[in-house]
Amino acid sequence: GxxxxxxxxxxxxxxxxxxxxxxxxxxxxxxxxxxxxxxxxxxxxxxxxxxxxxxxxxTSPLLGQTPAMVQLRDLVERVAPTDVNVLIEGETGTGKELIARLLHQGSARRARPFIRVDCASISDTAVDETLFGTRLRRGLIAEAQRGTLFLDGAETMSALMQGRMLGVAESREMPNPSGGTMPVDIRIITTLTRKHLAGDDERAGFRKDLLYHLETVRIGVPPLRQxxxxxxxxxxxxxxxxxxxxxxxxxxxx
Incomplete structure (x- = not known):
């Protein structure tokens, strides 16, 4: 006043x-x-x-409080300690590689290598040398022994590379550059974009028998609009x- x-x-x-x-x-x-x-x-x-x-x-670098993110974090936490192969599907930019690294960090293989394979960059002429190595250089699969092999963008794999990976996933062996075969002890984590999984996988250019071995568990990553x-x-x-x-x-x- x-x-x-x-x-x-x-x-x-x-x-x-x-x-x-x-x-x-x-x-x-x-x-x-x-x-x-x-x-x-x-x-x-x-x-x-x-x-x-x-x-x-x-708690986790997977940020969010929506039901979709709560469920995703829970699934990653439950799957990480197991030793099963995991297929992560989602659109570009949704964080598939982050989830792959979290799965590795939460596993018993965390102290072993996490080897990323850029599937789009490997030509047919370099498949065997890149994956299996030579007498003078170890391949990526050998580098990942007792650790995790991360197949990033597996939808870009050629038919030849798919065949090579199918052999490894089925037999848990790979060719030894010095002759014969050698055992493979790796966990395989794969990313695929959703558009390549719509409808029939064979028509999308991806082998169903390989997909069977890669997707013991499938994790879907929702886009932000959802x-x-x-x-x-x-x-x-x-x-x-x-x-x-x-x-x-x-x-x-x-």
Whole structure:
């Protein structure tokens, strides 16, 4: 009722949202309260997002609280300690390689190599040398012994490479460059994009007998458009990460 500028400044410094002097218009007071409630909602939302992001980062790098992500994390945690081959399906950019690495880290093979095979980069002329090696150089399968062989983008494998991998998956043996065969002790984790699994696999160019050996367990990774409830958490995590990298305070999300 007896407000002045000094009092208003002091009130705001002590945490008041606004300073309303009498007499006041009702519309002005209502508008001020609405702005205060909106600001409070943003503070609470940002606090909730920060806590959710922290909890997700502490438990798993698979961020999200939607049912699809909760189920995905649970499946990865249950499958990782087993020694079965896993096929991960999902669209480009959904995090298939991240899941493959989590499966390896959660297994008894975690101290052994995780060898990534870029299937698209291996030509037919280099298949045998790349996979099985030569007398002078070990192949990728030998490098992965007692560890994990990660076939990334298996839909790009040629018919020849599919045949070679089928032989390894079936017999658990591979050709020895020095002659004969040698036993193979690897876990195979494979990624395929969903479009290559639609309909008949043979028509999509992928051998059903090979798929049978690779997909003891199949894990589907949902795209973000199917879990839109996770967008705010992901955005908050990326924003916090960018702020840390640039040494800046994290801005409040409106």
């Amino acid at each position: 007896h407000g002045d500028i000094a009092m208003a400044v002091a009130a705001l410094k002590r945490g008041a949202f606004d300073f309303v002097a009498k007499p006041f218009m009702t519309d002005h007071l209502i508008a001020s309260v609405r702005r205060a409630l909106e600001t409070r909602r943003l503070v609470v939302d940002n606090r909730r997002l920060r806590q959710a992001a922290l909890e997700a980062e502490l 879990r839109q409830g996770d967008i705010a958490i992901l955005f908050h995590v990326f924003l916090e990460d960018a702020a840390r990298r640039h040494g800046l305070p994290s801005p409040q999300i409106d």
